[in-house]
Amino acid sequence: MTKKNNELxxxxxxxxxxIDRVIHWLFAICTFVLIITSFxxxxxxxxxxxxxxxxxxxxxxxxxIFHSLRVIFFQQLQSMFISKSExxxxxxxxxxxxxxxxxxxxxxxKYSLSSKLVHxxxxxxxxxxxxxxxxxxxxxxxxxWDGNLYFFSEGLWGLIYTFHDIGALFLLTIxxxxxxxxxxxxxxxxxxxxxxxxxxxxxxxxxxxxxxPDD
Amino acid sequence: MSKDMMQSFExxxxxxxxxxxxxxxxxxxxxxxxxxxxxxxxxxxxxxxxAPNVIDLNNIDELKGITETNRGLEIGALTSLTExxxxxxxKSNFSLLSDAAxxxxxxxxxxxxxxxxxxxxDARCWYYxxxxxxxxxxxxxxxxxxxxxxxxxxxxxxxxxxxxVSPSDxxxxxxxLDALMVIRxxxxxxxxxxxxxxxxxxxxxxxxxxxxxxEILARVxxxxxxxxxxxxxxxxxxxxxxxxxxxxxxxxxIIENNVIKDIRIVAGAVQCTPRRLSVVEQVVKGSPKNDxxxxxxxxxxxxxxxxxxxxxxxxxxxxxxxxxxxxxx
Numbered sequence: 001m002t003k004k005n006n007e008l009x010x011x012x013x014x015x016x017x018x019i020d021r022v023i024h025w026l027f028a029i030c031t032f033v034l035i036i037t038s039f040x041x042x043x044x045x046x047x048x049x050x051x052x053x054x055x056x057x058x059x060x061x062x063x064x065i066f067h068s069l070r071v072i073f074f075q076q077l078q079s080m081f082i083s084k085s086e087x088x089x090x091x092x093x094x095x096x097x098x099x100x101x102x103x104x105x106x107x108x109x110k111y112s113l114s115s116k117l118v119h120x121x122x123x124x125x126x127x128x129x130x131x132x133x134x135x136x137x138x139x140x141x142x143x144x145w146d147g148n149l150y151f152f153s154e155g156l157w158g159l160i161y162t163f164h165d166i167g168a169l170f171l172l173t174i175x176x177x178x179x180x181x182x183x184x185x186x187x188x189x190x191x192x193x194x195x196x197x198x199x200x201x202x203x204x205x206x207x208x209x210x211x212x213p214d215d
Numbered sequence: 216m217s218k219d220m221m222q223s224f225e226x227x228x229x230x231x232x233x234x235x236x237x238x239x240x241x242x243x244x245x246x247x248x249x250x251x252x253x254x255x256x257x258x259x260x261x262x263x264x265x266a267p268n269v270i271d272l273n274n275i276d277e278l279k280g281i282t283e284t285n286r287g288l289e290i291g292a293l294t295s296l297t298e299x300x301x302x303x304x305x306k307s308n309f310s311l312l313s314d315a316a317x318x319x320x321x322x323x324x325x326x327x328x329x330x331x332x333x334x335x336x337d338a339r340c341w342y343y344x345x346x347x348x349x350x351x352x353x354x355x356x357x358x359x360x361x362x363x364x365x366x367x368x369x370x371x372x373x374x375x376x377x378x379x380v381s382p383s384d385x386x387x388x389x390x391x392l393d394a395l396m397v398i399r400x401x402x403x404x405x406x407x408x409x410x411x412x413x414x415x416x417x418x419x420x421x422x423x424x425x426x427x428x429x430e431i432l433a434r435v436x437x438x439x440x441x442x443x444x445x446x447x448x449x450x451x452x453x454x455x456x457x458x459x460x461x462x463x464x465x466x467x468x469i470i471e472n473n474v475i476k477d478i479r480i481v482a483g484a485v486q487c488t489p490r491r492l493s494v495v496e497q498v499v500k501g502s503p504k505n506d507x508x509x510x511x512x513x514x515x516x517x518x519x520x521x522x523x524x525x526x527x528x529x530x531x532x533x534x535x536x537x538x539x540x541x542x543x544x
Contacts, residue, residue: 041419047418147360147361148362149356149358149360157356
């Protein structure tokens with residue numbers, strides 16, 4: 001069901017299905033756990049963080065794989081692509097803002113340009129941190145392999161750690177930005193919790209030529 | 216690079232603890248606390264660690280001496296190990312500690328080495344001591360825990376990137392005696408049970424104790440609970456003098472009619488902190504003190520041990536030491 005009437009009789013459209021919301025919040029939990037277990041010990045909050053850190057990292061890897069397969073085979077991958085018209089509208093809005101300090105609001109498809117950008121930046125830095133994190137696991141003993149310190153050269157290990165740390169710092173930054181806008185634009189947070197948006201919101205923020213809730 | 220030539224540093228010699236704390240507060244991460252100097256100068260001479268400001272505690276009288284109070288026996292952190300070995304009250308009531316202190320290093324070292332220094336000493340992993348950039352030194356590798364790594368002295372439990380062990384003999388005795396560590400810092404004094412005083416690499420890989428920059432171990436309180444109990448301490452090392460434990464066992468027991476009514480037993484040099492053998496305590500409490508109980512205790516002591524490449528021998532060694540502790544105490 002992608003359309004319903006709420007208790008006040010208003011028409012509501014489904015924006016995020018239950019499975020998408022579950023995946024989003026699982027991503028959020030994993031990312032927060034990873035951030036807490038990596039940055040809090042540096043800030044002086046000492047606790048046994050390592051196991052929780054790499055275990056959450058592995059959960060994140062599985063979530064990424066699941067999400068990717070689901071998007072490729074069962075959803076519309078192109079809904080996340082940034083179109084030429086979106087970029088043109090974005091430039092137009094910027095020009096108008098700098099020229100006369102007025103905002104030019106254009107309606108987007110299912111996801112706005114800013115949502116897409118946040119998603120792609122998240123994708124980039126999550127992929128960097130999990131790829132380097134997985135390589136770091138070569139160093140530790142597990143039931144499946146013995147840790148090997150010498151698998152890579154000293155210099156390459158250094159690069160892996162550097163990329164992991166830089167990725168983590170950027171991830172922290174984008175999480176802060178994402179949380180900020182989630183709070184400021186409460187409708188986005190609300191739709192990610194309930195899954196639904198009102199008809200008014202749909203008409204105000206979304207272009208029916210770009211996204212129909214039945215899609 | 217010359218390894219026996221120390222870099223120069225500013226030496227501060229406060230004559231009271233408040234001044235020492237103020238100095239530590241002033242210099243923060245650029246300071247180093249000096250007591251007996253045995254750990255300090257090996258670091259400095261090897262040029263593996265350095266601090267530009269050294270705060271020598273040796274002029275602070277309130278950190279010295281052994282006093283009986285209504286809380287038990289209070290031992291100043293600057294009390295020498297020789298004083299502890301020869302103190303009549305410790306010998307009669309807490310002989311576990313005097314036995315452990317008597318096994319530390321050599322007589323010359325015990326004359327100047329302090330109880331505070333012995334409890335706070337850093338890990339003795341030779342890779343770390345050599346100055347390599349291992350995890351404990353702030354790097355991203357453990358050179359001891361590799362297929363080629365020499366880890367004969369390293370841990371059986373509690374490995375978390377670092378596999379070094381607690382090198383202190385008196386630490387095991389302090390945990391067995393349920394001692395309280397009194398730490399002085401800028402915010403005043405706090406007391407911490409010995410069991411919580413030592414921390415593993417999972418909590419903070421660059422420290423061995425909960426003492427933070429700016430704090431000093433002021434004294435140790437031995438509560439009267441275990442005064443006059445039956446004690447056992449045994450240390451096995453490669454040499455009988457001037458060597459660190461391969462394994463040590465410290466036990467305090469209350470025995471009535473040959474039944475072990477209560478016990479605290481601790482193993483040293485098997486993990487990064489003194490390892491309290493709680494399973495052994497549960498197994499032997501209420502049991503008769505005999506060979507069967509001792510054997511059970513020995514088997515219980517080694518449960519969950521995970522040896523590295525070259526320290527498998529520590530497992531039967533620990534088993535036998537625990538067995539002897541129960542049987543021969």
